[in-house]
Amino acid sequence: MIQFHDYPLSGNCFKVRFLLEQLGLEYQSILVDFYPGYEHKSPRFLNINPLGQLPAIMDKGQAVRDAQAILVYLAAAYDKSGKWFPRDHQGEVYQWLAFADQLTGSISAARLHDAMFYRLDVSKARTEGIKLLRIIDEHLWFAEKDGHDWLLPLPHPTIADVACLPYIALAEEGGIDLAPFFSVSRWMERFMRLEKFKPMPGMMPLQMPKETP
Amino acid sequence: MTSYVVALEKDVRDYSIVRSMMGDKPLVIWRGASGAINVWLDRCPHRSVRLSAGRNMGGYLEGVYHGWQFDESGKVTLVPALQGRPSHDISATVYSTAVADGFVWASVEECLPTGSGGEPCYPVHIAAPVDQVRLHVDSSVDHLTPWGVDGTMVYPTGDPAQRRAELSAIRRRLEES
Ligand SMILES: N[C@@H](CCC(=O)N[C@@H](CS)C(=O)NCC(=O)O)C(=O)O
Ligand code: FES
Numbered sequence: 408m409i410q411f412h413d414y415p416l417s418g419n420c421f422k423v424r425f426l427l428e429q430l431g432l433e434y435q436s437i438l439v440d441f442y443p444g445y446e447h448k449s450p451r452f453l454n455i456n457p458l459g460q461l462p463a464i465m466d467k468g469q470a471v472r473d474a475q476a477i478l479v480y481l482a483a484a485y486d487k488s489g490k491w492f493p494r495d496h497q498g499e500v501y502q503w504l505a506f507a508d509q510l511t512g513s514i515s516a517a518r519l520h521d522a523m524f525y526r527l528d529v530s531k532a533r534t535e536g537i538k539l540l541r542i543i544d545e546h547l548w549f550a551e552k553d554g555h556d557w558l559l560p561l562p563h564p565t566i567a568d569v570a571c572l573p574y575i576a577l578a579e580e581g582g583i584d585l586a587p588f589f590s591v592s593r594w595m596e597r598f599m600r601l602e603k604f605k606p607m608p609g610m611m612p613l614q615m616p617k618e619t620p
Numbered sequence: 621m622t623s624y625v626v627a628l629e630k631d632v633r634d635y636s637i638v639r640s641m642m643g644d645k646p647l648v649i650w651r652g653a654s655g656a657i658n659v660w661l662d663r664c665p666h667r668s669v670r671l672s673a674g675r676n677m678g679g680y681l682e683g684v685y686h687g688w689q690f691d692e693s694g695k696v697t698l699v700p701a702l703q704g705r706p707s708h709d710i711s712a713t714v715y716s717t718a719v720a721d722g723f724v725w726a727s728v729e730e731c732l733p734t735g736s737g738g739e740p741c742y743p744v745h746i747a748a749p750v751d752q753v754r755l756h757v758d759s760s761v762d763h764l765t766p767w768g769v770d771g772t773m774v775y776p777t778g779d780p781a782q783r784r785a786e787l788s789a790i791r792r793r794l795e796e797s
Contacts, residue, residue: 541745545784548742552780586639586646587745587767589631596636 409434410465412455414441418515418573419474420462421607422507425569426478428603430485434464442523474511475504478566491566496559500567503558507570509539514574517581529582536583540591543571547590556597564598572598576610623727625763625775628740629719632657637681639672641767642715642726648672649724652692653679659726660694661713671712681712723763723775737761741780744787746772748794756790 411427413420413436427434439461440446448459456463456472463472464480471480479500482492492500513535519525520532543558550560558567576595578585585592599606626640627649638649639662646662648671662672664683673684680689680697689698694712698704715726720733722740737760746753750764753772757764763775776783 545742549780586641587771587773589627589638589743592639593631593636 410437411435412437412439412452412461412463412465414439414447414461416608417441417461418577418607419460419511421573422474422569423462423464423477423481425604426481426491426566428605429491430481432481432485475507475566475570478504478570482566490561490563491569493559493561493565496561496565499559500565503567504570506539506543507567507574510536510571510574513539514578514581514583517583518574518577519581521582522580533581533583536578536581540575540578540583540585540588543575544588544591547594551590551593556594558594564601568594568598573607573610580609623718623725623731623733624765625723626659626717626726626765627724628743628775629657629722629724630740632724635676635678637672637674637676639670641765641771641773642728643766644768645728646670646672647715647726648681650676650681652676654692656692657717657719657724658692658694659715659717659724661715663713664688665696665710665712721777736763736777738777741776741778741783742787744774744776744784744791746774746791746794748772752794753790756794757787 409432411423411434413424439452441461446452447461453459455470458472462474462477463470464477471477479492486492513532516527517529517532517536520527520529557564558571559565575591624642626642626647627638632638632649632651634651640647640649647659648662649657649659651657660671662670664671664685666683666688667685669683669685671681671683674682680691682689687700688696690712691697694714696707696710699707715728716731717724717726718731718733721736723736725731725733745767747770749770750766750772753764753774757774761777765773767773774787776787
């Protein structure tokens with residue numbers, strides 16, 4: 408069974424948990440006390456990921472680290488439909504996966520500063536986060552105009568959406584106001600209406616009414 | 621009093637909520653079961669929580685915190701803590717609103733939309749006060765709404781691809797100066 412090293416307040420862990428559940432995979436969740444325990448820097452965990460970062464998984468005796476790498480790994484190995492990782496759109500998929508890691512480096516950093524008292528240049532992190540939000544907001548506006556609901560021009564979400572969602576949905580915990588990003592807000596709402604979507608702490612708490620807009 | 625564009629009409633969908641700003645006022649915008657669009661101050665009269673964090677149930681808007689229900693006129697029609705009784709003397713702050721040329725307009729007084737130059741396109745937020753932005757855009761084509769004290773939302777019209785490039789350049793110039 409897949410072992411998933413998980414921390415419920417981590418947006419990067421959210422990505423992995425979301426896909427595991429969408430794919431209906433059985434997994435064992437191993438909780439790592441990230442804050443205040445710093446257990447991701449413990450010898451036990453460094454053995455699994457020498458970078459001391461969450462998330463990581465163990466599958467068939469092999470460790471895979473990095474949320475984006477795990478999304479690709481799981482989708483390639485277990486998604487027979489090919490929908491989550493559409494092979495004929497690989498360039499776009501990788502582009503958004505890299506973008507997602509930049510969201511971690513900016514919005515998530517601002518959130519770690521505000522919520523977990525990390526010491527870093529928070530105004531620089533927010534400025535960078537806003538720059539990224541403008542890019543994705545604009546992309547989504549033009550996608551919607553062409554009749555597409557998701558980052559890729561396909562009638563369903565992919566791992567690109569999964570990778571980009573959590574730190575955007577958590578941006579306000581890092582002091583970044585999402586109100587000016589109209590298209591991003593609509594995309595988040597669509598995502599949160601997906602079947603089996605479970606919000607993590609800090610994401611919109613209420614179940615939306617069933618009717619989809 | 622001045623009327624402002626606060627959203628694109630097509631973006632205000634059933635069972636959904638739009639957040640916006642009109643000057644220093646945060647807004648919650650929602651389309652009710654009647655089909656009409658409501659523009660309110662985004663503050664719950666109960667504990668000041670954002671109403672936009674709640675949900676649009678069609679016939680009413682529900683506060684996220686304690687489940688207060690507001691009908692389309694802004695009146696509180698149900699308070700769970702009062703065993704479901706209404707509380708008609710409490711109301712959301714409702715603004716006068718109108719729809720014109722695909723834009724949603726609002727005003728703290730009577731809302732009077734002015735004409736515009738065509739199809740709404742991509743709204744652009746600029747981190748510069750509205751007086752400065754006005755020097756760079758043609759306000760017969762683009763509607764300008766102050767967004768907080770030092771920001772502006774530009775609601776342009778015209779060909780999106782072309783306008784996007786133009787407005788990004790203006791934004792860069794204003795934000796970097
Ligand atoms: N590129 C990695 C970044 C993971 C990451 O930053 N994880 C955070 C928790 S959400 C972490 O473990 N930070 C501790 C550190 O970087 O030392 C990924 O996408 O998984
Ligand atoms: S704050 Fe709105 S219901 Fe209590």
